[in-house]
Amino acid sequence: MRKIGFILLFIVFSFLIYLTFVSAEIVFRSDRQMPKFVEQKEMQQRLVLITQDTETPFWNKVGNGALEQAHKEGALLEIWGSYGNNREEFLKKLEIAIHSKVDGIIAQGLDSDEFKYLSKVKASFYGIPVITVANDVPVQESLRRTYVGSDQVRAGKMLARQLLHDMGTKGKVLLTYNSEEEFYQLQRLQGIKEILGKHPNIELVDAETASSREEVIATTQDVLNKWPDVDAIIAVNSDILSALVQEISKRSQVEPYYIYSFDDGQDSIALLQERKIDGLIEQSPELMGEKSVQLIMEWLTGETMPLQIDGYFTNIRIARATDYND
Numbered sequence: 076m077r078k079i080g081f082i083l084l085f086i087v088f089s090f091l092i093y094l095t096f097v098s099a100e101i102v103f104r105s106d107r108q109m110p111k112f113v114e115q116k117e118m119q120q121r122l123v124l125i126t127q128d129t130e131t132p133f134w135n136k137v138g139n140g141a142l143e144q145a146h147k148e149g150a151l152l153e154i155w156g157s158y159g160n161n162r163e164e165f166l167k168k169l170e171i172a173i174h175s176k177v178d179g180i181i182a183q184g185l186d187s188d189e190f191k192y193l194s195k196v197k198a199s200f201y202g203i204p205v206i207t208v209a210n211d212v213p214v215q216e217s218l219r220r221t222y223v224g225s226d227q228v229r230a231g232k233m234l235a236r237q238l239l240h241d242m243g244t245k246g247k248v249l250l251t252y253n254s255e256e257e258f259y260q261l262q263r264l265q266g267i268k269e270i271l272g273k274h275p276n277i278e279l280v281d282a283e284t285a286s287s288r289e290e291v292i293a294t295t296q297d298v299l300n301k302w303p304d305v306d307a308i309i310a311v312n313s314d315i316l317s318a319l320v321q322e323i324s325k326r327s328q329v330e331p332y333y334i335y336s337f338d339d340g341q342d343s344i345a346l347l348q349e350r351k352i353d354g355l356i357e358q359s360p361e362l363m364g365e366k367s368v369q370l371i372m373e374w375l376t377g378e379t380m381p382l383q384i385d386g387y388f389t390n391i392r393i394a395r396a397t398d399y400n401d
Contacts (some may be wrong), residue, residue, distance in 0.1 A: 120150040120178040120375055122368065124208070125373050127165045127183050129156025133339040133360050134183075137209060140364025141181065148372045151232025160286055160314065166190060179371040184210040184222070186258040191217045204374050206382075208367045209339065209360070210259040214384055218372060222386030223367040227259050230391050231311075232357045234335050237354050237393050238271070238307055242292060242333045245276035246306035249298060251319060253312040254283040263337070266350045280305065284315060307333035313340030313355075322353050325353040338394070350396040359389040 122142050128134045138154045144153035155172070157164035166189050172180050173193060181197065184190070184207035194205045195219040204220045211222040238248065248271060252260045280302055284294035288315045293316070299305065308323075310316040316336045323332065334352040336343055339360075346352045366387055373379035 078254075080274045082139065086238045092327055098380050100102070109265075114349070120148075120372065121301070122150050122178050122371060123172045124152060124154045125165065125168050125172060125180065125182045126154075126156045127162070127185065128158050128339075128341075129158055130202075131339075131341050132344060133358070136360035137364040140361035141368045142364070144330075144365040144368035147204075148368060150368065150372060152368065164188070166193065169193050173201060173203060176201055177191070177203065178225060178375055179203065180205045181208050181367045181371060182260065183208060184212040184217075184219070186210075186212050186256075194219055197226065204371060206367050209358075210257065210365050211262075211386065214256050220383035221370060221384065223370065224363050224386070224389060225356070225358045225391045227262035227389040228266040228269075230337070231263040231268075233266075233393060234263075234309065234337075234354070235267045235270035237395070238333060238335055239274070239277075240365070241353060242307055244274045247278045247280060249280045249282055249302065249305045249308045251282045251284060251294070251298075251308065251310050251312070251315060253285070253286055253315070257312070260311050267309060268326050276346070286312075286314060288318045291315045292322045295319050295322040299323070305332070307335070309378055310334070310336035313337040313343050316340045316346065317342040317353070320346055324351075347396055348399050349392060353397065354393055354395045357392050357394040359391070362389045 122145060125138070126134050126139060134156065141154070142152055155168045157168065162185065165185065167185075169182060169190070170193055171179070180203055182194075182205060191212060194212075198205050199218055205217070205221045207217075207219050207224075209224040211224065211227070212219060250264065250267065252264065263299050268279065271279060280298070282294060282298045284291050308319070310319055313336045317340065320334065337356045338344060338354060338358055343355055347355055366389065369389065370379065370382055374382055
């Protein structure tokens with residue numbers, strides 16, 4: 076009986092040794108190591124800012140603001156631009172961004188069928204949000220997520236009030252703008268005409284022109300020949316301002332004219348500082364860049380959904396030639 080007890084004890088002891096050995100083997104065998112917790116860096120969101128104008132003071136500021144905010148957000152941002160308002164190149168870059176399946180697109184709004192198709196159909200198909208910046212497009216036709224920039228109707232009103240303050244409530248006012256009738260131009264015109272139209276002694280003259288410098292000069296010559304008694308000029312499209320002022324300077328001094336525009340043109344600020352124009356709407360391009368990146372990141376992370384359909388308006392103010400010392 077005692078012998079049987081020793082045998083049983085030996086068997087139990089041997090079994091325990093075996094279990095210990097097997098357990099050790101499970102722990103240390105290379106193909107059964109404990110799980111490794113590999114720290115995976117979260118994929119960065121890929122954003123692109125696409126503009127029609129590149130290397131202009133206004134759009135450089137938009138880009139700088141966007142880059143700074145993207146750095147804060149930990150996102151990757153590329154800035155693509157076209158030279159000289161090249162629409163075909165701009166639209167091509169937009170299509171490339173969509174097919175590259177970037178996470179978000181911030182674009183200068185272009186009120187054309189091609190832009191609205193790319194935004195409404197192609198970008199939506201891939202689930203890529205599009206935010207317009209500085210220049211908006213109708214939301215129903217583009218399905219853009221939101222707009223970041225100036226309230227263009229309010230900007231037009233503000234500029235018109237400044238003209239009335241400087242010139243008075245009597246005179247002939249020339250409104251010059253691009254014949255392609257961009258949405259932002261129509262909004263500015265709406266605001267200008269709403270204010271000036273209240274004054275019966277203000278006569279408004281509309282002058283459409285194409286975008287090339289030569290055509291702007293030709294239109295200016297024609298208009299000033301037809302209406303030599305013009306008192307004030309508003310360049311609703313600031314891209315034509317430089318050519319317009321140049322042509323006026325050839326014919327006479329610019330001093331007799333009250334001339335106004337917006338700060339998103341290539342030479343707008345310089346012309347104001349040189350006192351060749353009387354005033355302009357100064358916008359907030361850096362804030363536009365920052366806010367557009369912030370909002371698209373909030374949409375991508377689900378922090379803010381949906382975004383405000385009417386847009387997010389940035390600050391505007393009147394800058395006058397008299398703000399600058401001689």
